Amino acid sequence: xKSKKRSLVLTALFAAGTVTAAPAPSFASPTSKGVVxxxxxxxxxxxxxxxxxxxxxxxxxxxxxxxxxxxxGGFKKFVAGEVDIVDASxxxxxxxxxxxxxxxxxxxxxxxxxxxxxxxxNPKNSWATSLTTAELKKIWSPEAQxxxxxxxxxxxGFPDKPLQLFGPGTDSGxxxxxxxxxxxxxxxSRGDYTSSEDDNVIVTGVSxxxxxxxxxGVAFYEANKNRLKVVPxxxxxxxxxxxxxxPTATHVIDGSYSPLSRPLFIYVxxxxxxxxxxxxxxSFYLEQVKSLASEVGYVSLPDEVLTKVQSRFASKVxxxxxxxxPQKPGTSLAQLLH
Amino acid sequence: xEATSTTQTLSPGAGAFSTAKKRPLLAHPxxxxxxxxxxxxxxxxxxxxxxxxxxxxxxxGYERLTWNFFTAFPSRKAENAGILAAxxxxxxxxxxTITIALPVGVGAAVYLEEYGSKGPFTKLVELCxxxxxxxxxxxxxxxxxQVFVRSLGFERSLLSGALTLALLALPxxxxxxxxxxxxxxxxxxxGALALGATRWQTTRTQVLPVAIPGIATGCILAFSRAIxxxxxxxxxxxxxxxxxxxxSVFSPFTALPIQAFNWLSRPQPEFHTNAAAAITVLLAFxxxxxxxxxxxxxxxxxxQR
Amino acid sequence: MSISGKSTWRPGEFVIEWILRxxxxxxxxxxxxxxxxxxxxxxxFFEEVPVxxxxxDTEWTPLFLDKHFGIWPLLAGTLLTxxxxxxxAVPAGLIIAIYVxxxxxxxxxxVLKPVLELLAGIxxxxxxxxxxxxxxPMLQVIFxxxxxxxxxxxxxxMGIMILPMMASLSEDAIYTVPRSLREGAYALGASKLQxxxxxxxxxxxxxxxxAMILSAAxxxxxxxxxxxAAGQQPLLHLNPLQPVxxxxxYIVQVSLGDTPHGTLEYHTLFAVAMMLFLLTMxxxxxxxxxxxxxxxxxx
Numbered sequence: 001x002k003s004k005k006r007s008l009v010l011t012a013l014f015a016a017g018t019v020t021a022a023p024a025p026s027f028a029s030p031t032s033k034g035v036v037x038x039x040x041x042x043x044x045x046x047x048x049x050x051x052x053x054x055x056x057x058x059x060x061x062x063x064x065x066x067x068x069x070x071x072x073g074g075f076k077k078f079v080a081g082e083v084d085i086v087d088a089s090x091x092x093x094x095x096x097x098x099x100x101x102x103x104x105x106x107x108x109x110x111x112x113x114x115x116x117x118x119x120x121x122n123p124k125n126s127w128a129t130s131l132t133t134a135e136l137k138k139i140w141s142p143e144a145q146x147x148x149x150x151x152x153x154x155x156x157g158f159p160d161k162p163l164q165l166f167g168p169g170t171d172s173g174x175x176x177x178x179x180x181x182x183x184x185x186x187x188x189s190r191g192d193y194t195s196s197e198d199d200n201v202i203v204t205g206v207s208x209x210x211x212x213x214x215x216x217g218v219a220f221y222e223a224n225k226n227r228l229k230v231v232p233x234x235x236x237x238x239x240x241x242x243x244x245x246x247p248t249a250t251h252v253i254d255g256s257y258s259p260l261s262r263p264l265f266i267y268v269x270x271x272x273x274x275x276x277x278x279x280x281x282x283s284f285y286l287e288q289v290k291s292l293a294s295e296v297g298y299v300s301l302p303d304e305v306l307t308k309v310q311s312r313f314a315s316k317v318x319x320x321x322x323x324x325x326p327q328k329p330g331t332s333l334a335q336l337l338h
Numbered sequence: 339x340e341a342t343s344t345t346q347t348l349s350p351g352a353g354a355f356s357t358a359k360k361r362p363l364l365a366h367p368x369x370x371x372x373x374x375x376x377x378x379x380x381x382x383x384x385x386x387x388x389x390x391x392x393x394x395x396x397x398x399g400y401e402r403l404t405w406n407f408f409t410a411f412p413s414r415k416a417e418n419a420g421i422l423a424a425x426x427x428x429x430x431x432x433x434x435t436i437t438i439a440l441p442v443g444v445g446a447a448v449y450l451e452e453y454g455s456k457g458p459f460t461k462l463v464e465l466c467x468x469x470x471x472x473x474x475x476x477x478x479x480x481x482x483x484q485v486f487v488r489s490l491g492f493e494r495s496l497l498s499g500a501l502t503l504a505l506l507a508l509p510x511x512x513x514x515x516x517x518x519x520x521x522x523x524x525x526x527x528x529g530a531l532a533l534g535a536t537r538w539q540t541t542r543t544q545v546l547p548v549a550i551p552g553i554a555t556g557c558i559l560a561f562s563r564a565i566x567x568x569x570x571x572x573x574x575x576x577x578x579x580x581x582x583x584x585x586s587v588f589s590p591f592t593a594l595p596i597q598a599f600n601w602l603s604r605p606q607p608e609f610h611t612n613a614a615a616a617i618t619v620l621l622a623f624x625x626x627x628x629x630x631x632x633x634x635x636x637x638x639x640x641x642q643r
Numbered sequence: 644m645s646i647s648g649k650s651t652w653r654p655g656e657f658v659i660e661w662i663l664r665x666x667x668x669x670x671x672x673x674x675x676x677x678x679x680x681x682x683x684x685x686x687x688f689f690e691e692v693p694v695x696x697x698x699x700d701t702e703w704t705p706l707f708l709d710k711h712f713g714i715w716p717l718l719a720g721t722l723l724t725x726x727x728x729x730x731x732a733v734p735a736g737l738i739i740a741i742y743v744x745x746x747x748x749x750x751x752x753x754v755l756k757p758v759l760e761l762l763a764g765i766x767x768x769x770x771x772x773x774x775x776x777x778x779x780p781m782l783q784v785i786f787x788x789x790x791x792x793x794x795x796x797x798x799x800x801m802g803i804m805i806l807p808m809m810a811s812l813s814e815d816a817i818y819t820v821p822r823s824l825r826e827g828a829y830a831l832g833a834s835k836l837q838x839x840x841x842x843x844x845x846x847x848x849x850x851x852x853x854a855m856i857l858s859a860a861x862x863x864x865x866x867x868x869x870x871x872a873a874g875q876q877p878l879l880h881l882n883p884l885q886p887v888x889x890x891x892x893y894i895v896q897v898s899l900g901d902t903p904h905g906t907l908e909y910h911t912l913f914a915v916a917m918m919l920f921l922l923t924m925x926x927x928x929x930x931x932x933x934x935x936x937x938x939x940x941x942x
Contacts, residue, residue, distance in 0.1 A: 035590070037590075039575070039577075041901060042600075042603065042899065045578065045579070045600075046414060046604065048579070049412065049414055049578075049579045050414035052579055052581070053411075053412070053413050053414055053579075053581070056581050063581065063582050064579075064581070065577045065579060065580050065590045066577065066578060066579035067494070067575060067576075067577040067578055067579075068578045068600065068899070069575045069898075069899070070898070070899045070900040070901050070902070071900075071901035072900060072901050072902040072903050072904050072909065073575065073898065073899070073900075073904065075903060075904070076903075076904035076905070077575075082493070088901075089901060090901060093903045095903050095905060095906055096903050099905065142707075142708070142709060164790060169875065169896050169900060170706035170707065170896075171706055171896050171897050171899070171900025171901060171902050171908075172900055172901050173901040175706075176901065179708075185708055186708070187706060187707050187708040188707070188708040188709070189707060189708075191702070191704050191707060191877075192876075192878065193876070194790070194791075194792055194874050194875070194876050194886050195875050195876060196792075196874070196875050197870075197875070197895070197896050197899055197900065198602070198603050198871065199603070199605065200602065200603060200604075200605065200610075201775070201791075201792070201871070203605075204775065204776075204791050205790070205791040205792065208790075208791045209790060209791065217605075219605045220605040222605070223605035223606045223607065224605065292414070295414065296414050297605060297606075362837070364834060364836045364837045364840055364841075365833070365834040365836070365837050366834075367834075369836055370834065370835060370836050373738075373836060374742070374746055376738065377738045377739065377741070377742035377746070378742070380735045380738055380739060381739060381742070381755065384735075384739070384758075384759070384762060384803070384806060385758060387762070387803055388758060388761060388762050388765075390777070391765060391769060391770075391773055394773070394777065395769060441666075442666045442669060443666075445662065445663045445666030445667070446663070446666040446667035446669065446670065448663055449660075449663035449664055449666060449667040450667055453660055453663060453664075454667070459664075459668075462671060463667045463668065463670055463671060464931075465928070465931065466670040466671045466673070466674040467670045468927050468928075468930070468931040469674060469923075469924050469927045469928065469931075470670055470673060470674060471857075471927070472857060472860035472861065472864065472923045472924075472926065472927040472930075473677065473864065473920065473923055473924075474863070474864025474865070474866060474891055474919060474920075474923060475864070475866065476864075476866050476891055476894050476895060476898075476916070477677060477681070477864075477916055477919065477920055478677075479898075480680060480681070480894075480898075480912075480913075480916055481673075481676055481677050481680050484680045485676060485680065505673050508669070508670065508673070509670065512667075512670070536653060536656050537656065537660075538655070538656055538659045538660075559760055559764065562764050563763070563764050566764060566765070566766035566767075567766070568766060568767065568768050568867055569767070569866040569867055569891075569895060572895065572898065572899065573894070573895070573898045595766055595768060598766075598768065599768055602768070602772070617766065617768075617769055620766060621765065621766075621769075624761070624764050624765075625761065628757055628760060628761050628764065629757075631757070631760070632753075632757045636753070
């Protein structure tokens with residue numbers, strides 16, 4: 001295997017120089033010491049951190065560590081068997097599934113909460129009282145680049161003010177999901193906007209510019225309500241609730257905030273479940289996540305979905321509901337889990 | 339310093355040449371006054387910036403600096419969250435980095451100053467050191483991830499973090515130590531060698547003791563820089579939530595800058611306060627290290643006279 | 644050299660010399676390690692994307708559907724922020740160096756040096772937020788049209804960060820100028836400033852240039868300040884009031900992000916890191932060469 005060879009070369013290179021003579025690889029495997037290792041998305045991190053905190057309070061002696069390497073970094077460690085659980089803000093991708101299969105890693109995919117992508121504007125913005133998904137597409141599609149630069153370009157009647165756009169990093173699951181459901185194709189977006197991996201930077205940007213528009217997870221709106229104004233979104237499909245909707249828990253759960261709500265996941269390595277502490281941690285996670293997710297700013301899964309997730313875990317259903325493809329708008333978790 | 343004192347006796351540009359009525363701009367006393375004024379202005383701005391930076395952070399974080407903050411693990415509730423894992427992690431990281439980098443760095447400096455001939459090997463080493471001193475710290479993180487975490491199988495342990503930071507600090511330590519060794523007068527070495535001491539005996543008994551204060555100062559500054567590094571630990575994949583105090587070099591760890599960075603990226607302003615408090619602790623720690631360097635330097639300078 | 648302890652064979656000496664040699668060779672190993680790690684993954688990138696696409700495209704959008712791999716926007720962002728930083732740090736650093744070496748009393752020196760060292764040691768995330776939340780709002784008073792993220796604030800913060808390095812390296816350079824040069828200038832009736840600008844600075848020009856280049860390398864490699872305050876927007880322009888993305892900011896973005904590893908998108912990280920490494924290496928080698936030359940001048 002290519003990477004084996006690579007690591008051999010590097011080991012040889014370094015074994016020569018390192019003073020602390022290195023024992024053979026995989027010396028310190030934390031996966032063998034009663035420690036549950038979680039890593040991945042920074043979006044899911046607050047949920048896993050909360051569960052880990054509670055778990056350690058009730059299960060003394062078992063350690064849980066949570067890292068933030070991004071969903072991509074988390075899956076890389078996951079398919080190599082380096083961590084037990086991945087926090088993922090998007091479903092596993094085809095390339096990652098191939099690697100998992102190649103390494104003989106099987107996994108259970110468990111949705112744990114919803115995130116509602118919130119579209120926000122400056123509080124001084126008096127005109128954008130609602131936007132349709134078509135208008136969002138008009139603003140964010142690749143064709144808009146350099147053309148839709150003023151609010152009046154978005155809708156006749158909006159003032160002739162410059163439109164400054166702020167969005168999450170192009171490397172984030174939030175960006176992937178937004179482009180998929182709004183622009184119809186993952187990663188299809190205009191490029192002339194300010195992006196940042198740190199969503200607080202978007203908060204600062206939108207609250208500092210009158211003509212600004214940005215989007216991010218609902219937790220960032222909830223924590224900064226006084227500096228931002230949320231824009232209700234209308235998908236113009238009456239079956240998903242008529243008229244523009246705000247990203248509230250009710251609207252996310254009943255589906256009327258479609259298509260801008262997305263599920264967040266954890267992935268558990270089947271093999272790791274042989275260790276009692278991992279199995280205990282995951283069942284504890286699914287028991288507690290309902291209250292903890294909303295406490296840290298996300299929308300909890302409704303009971304009927306959560307029950308399905310729990311039984312999915314209990315019967316160890318391996319594989320992904322999405323088959324390596326991006327999430328499609330309009331397919332609810334309840335339908336998928338059925 | 340010497341140069342300043344001697345030149346001052348000669349200085350005032352009142353020589354025969356400059357008494358002419360039309361002086362060039364640079365010779366005019368007003369120009370000099372203006373220059374000094376300007377220089378002091380710049381220094382004051384730098385000083386004020388430093389004070390503003392520290393004060394800004396300290397004021398933001400001050401209210402969270404309670405005993406509990408130092409003895410608690412991270413939590414989803416900002417008011418319960420603490421930096422126990424982070425500060426112990428940073429301390430371990432610092433001690434381990436010193437253990438690894440100090441002998442190697444001083445050893446390398448001794449070799450280059452006391453043993454090295456001007457051969458191609460020395461030239462190559464010097465080139466690499468100069469180059470490594472300017473390599474961006476993120477790149478050290480990438481190196482650490484591939485080599486220590488993956489290839490050597492140390493996982494994301496304290497050892498991987500310390501080795502990465504040690505590599506990062508090495509060029510600075512080597513350069514500072516060489517500088518210190520160079521200030522040791524030649525006579526010290528020649529005397530010992532003439533008495534029949536070997537090169538190592540000379541180095542160990544004559545050169546190193548004199549150079550130690552200089553080495554220490556340089557190294558303290560290098561290490562205080564290393565513990566403030568964020569980017570390499572991020573690329574290395576240092577953990578963020580750890581609720582245990584490290585107990586071995588293979589323990590998973592978090593560190594103050596990582597914890598602060600994570601809190602800063604949270605939406606709730608209370609976490610930002612925590613981040614400011616964590617940075618205040620880090621800054622206080624660095625100021626203490628710098629003070630230590632000043633004390634050592636002051637002692638050293640008086641002894642020289 | 645004639646009186647080295649080589650007359651008798653001592654195994655202990657031999658072992659120690661080898662240990663020390665290994666210590667110093669570690670720097671070579673580290674350099675090779677960096678080159679190895681970066682090239683292994685960059686090769687995977689260049690297998691799919693020819694270098695020409697890197698050099699002859701003006702857009703950098705590897706994470707978008709419509710992928711472009713022109714390195715220029717990242718390079719322009721890196722150079723712009725560094726240039727801003729240097730245009731503050733170089734003159735200010737030089738003036739501080741002159742003041743400290745030629746005018747300041749011993750007491751002032753004793754206070755100033757540690758203060759500058761402390762300024763250099765402040766974690767760069769602190770500078771990043773200082774730029775975003777302190778410098779930018781101040782600048783917005785002067786440039787109301789400037790957005791929250793811009794190259795200027797990040798550059799200024801970076802300038803403050805590298806100022807101590809510039810000052811202390813230039814002071815070293817000024818210090819090595821022989822006294823005879825100064826005295827010669829005075830003997831000709833020069834005023835102190837004439838002496839400084841006519842004799843000392845020209846004499847130290849090599850060391851000062853080296854200091855500038857090293858500061859430039861530091862600026863080019865700085866990560867957290869630009870990642871936080873400059874705006875992560877890979878646009879090809881040189882307007883300091885606009886947001887930019889630097890090479891380092893891109894590396895941090897991808898290494899923290901959700902992109903699957905092993906894909907082309909992910910390999911861009913290593914290609915960018917490689918370019919960055921080559922850039923700083925070139926700067927460092929030039930600086931070293933200049934320092935060597937100017938050292939020889941006074942020997």
